Amino acid sequence: MISRVVFGRGSFSQLHDVLQPKRLNVRAPFIYIVDDVFKGNAWVTSRIPLSYDDEILYISADEEPKTSQVDALVEQIILKYKEKPSGIIGIGGGTILDLAKAVAIMLTNPGSAKDYQGWDLVKNPAVYHVGVPTISGTGAEVSRTTVLTGPDKKLGINSDYTPFDQVLLDPELTKDVPKQQWFYTGMDCYIHCIESLTGTYLNAFSQSYGEKAFELCKEIFLDNKLSEKESQDKLMMASWHGGMSIAYSQVGVAHAMSYGLGYLLGTKHGVGNCIVFDHLEEFYPEGVTMFKDMKKAHNIELPQGLCKNLSDKEFNTMIDVSLGMAPLWENAIGKNWEKTITREKLRALYEKM
Known part of the structure; x- marks a missing residue:
């Protein structure tokens, strides 16, 4: 089960207070995986608490998340930063939340994401990861799976290490959903x-x-x-x-x-x-x-x-x-x-x- 949950309209503004105690050091960034629909949307992006080497990665949610996409994001993070990130924060719908969960897992487990499609194949705990849903219904914010399309199958990484460590539920973030x-x-x-x-x-x-x-x-x-x-x-x-x-x-x-x-x-x-x-x-x-x-x-x-x-x-x-x-x-x-x-x-x- 998710160990920590914040719920309330406007609670997105508490993200800084949630994350601050979890920062490992100034060289260990928080990586924000954010639906690119919010790119240029100051109402959302201005409240993302960036410090030190923290980074926002804008990702399109037009297609279902893929194992190859997870692998590419993990490689990008590993090559850019000398230290393991303090945390991965997903801000978006089910696609973005599943990507965030998968990236957090693959930063601490060897091989490719496709190797972990199935039940209870993950051996090492994921890095600290937080989910902020901006659309409601998928249940990705609470589930123990990440739905990924691999080269051979579409199947989630189902494990006890998959669920978020913290979820922030702010219904205001869903106001502009078509x-x-x-x-x-x-x-x-x-x-x-x-x-x-x-x-x-x-x-x-x-x-x-x-x-x-x-x-x-x-x-x-x-x-x-x-x-x-x-x-x-x-x-x-x-x-x-x-x-x-x-x-x-x-x-x-x-x-x-x-x-x-x-x-x-x-x-x-x-x-x-x-x-x-x-x-x-x-x-x-x-x-x-x-x-x-x-x-x-x-x-x-x-x-x-x-x-x-x-x-x-x-x-x-x-x-x-x-x-x-x-x-x-x-x-x-x-x-x-x-x-x-x-x-x-x-x-x-x-x-x-």
């Missing part, structure tokens, strides 16, 4: 809840968090009675609770299949989950019905025809990636999931997208 992105990342949280609460891995701990996140999502996306500020606050907490729920259980069919879309087509995680979930009535009938109501309430049209012109080889690549997510399928279907989740079944589902 509506479609707000919806897609919010639905990532909603889908976390559905997959956790209906899965075979469900337990009392994950259920308590999942149920709270589910109720918040219904309030935010269906009731339409909240002010903008209330919606921002509640969605940030829904994201946190949804992430906690899957940290103690697992996700399911939508995530397993969206990894295939993301690996082959580069489809962003949130919209990929939505595209897949829209066709999963067989697995989550009530959840999909409510999802369609949420789409209608917010006038969201999902992208169509992503798989229309794919070759057999490309379909097989997506299917291979999806079938590689065994814990997700076991949570969704049970230990004998391979008897019902066939290549033909996945091909038929992908063809609908």
Whole structure:
């Protein structure tokens, strides 16, 4: 679990006070990995507390994070600084937060990031790392994984060393998120809840968090009675609770299949989950019905025809990636999931997208 959390509107201004006691020495910088959408945005960047050799690395979040990108950032930091950084601070959405977690891990572990895609492969604790989400829904701020696309698969670095040491939750930072992105990342949280609460891995701990996140999502996306500020606050907490729920259980069919879309087509995680979930009535009938109501309430049209012109080889690549997510399928279907989740079944589902 995350050991330290700050929550509150305007709390981003406390970042200096949070970081100051963690500085190792004047030659050990804090490296800020920041979504490049904030480049030139003084309201955000002027409050990043730079001292000594601290540095901001602006990173585009237009594409899903890659293992090669992590390796390049780690090499850049190692070559530039003689001492290990005092900390890595991620400021952005799920892509940026996952990059920050992965970079923090790879600064203390040998090899390439692709070597650690899987469960509990990390041997050495990461450097101190802090997460500051600027969009709500992915749960990346609380999860024990980093979703990375590697040369062979799309799979996270899942370990006890992955979670942030400190998270700063300031709902004000989400005020300028475009509506479609707000919806897609919010639905990532909603889908976390559905997959956790209906899965075979469900337990009392994950259920308590999942149920709270589910109720918040219904309030935010269906009731339409909240002010903008209330919606921002509640969605940030829904994201946190949804992430906690899957940290103690697992996700399911939508995530397993969206990894295939993301690996082959580069489809962003949130919209990929939505595209897949829209066709999963067989697995989550009530959840999909409510999802369609949420789409209608917010006038969201999902992208169509992503798989229309794919070759057999490309379909097989997506299917291979999806079938590689065994814990997700076991949570969704049970230990004998391979008897019902066939290549033909996945091909038929992908063809609908």
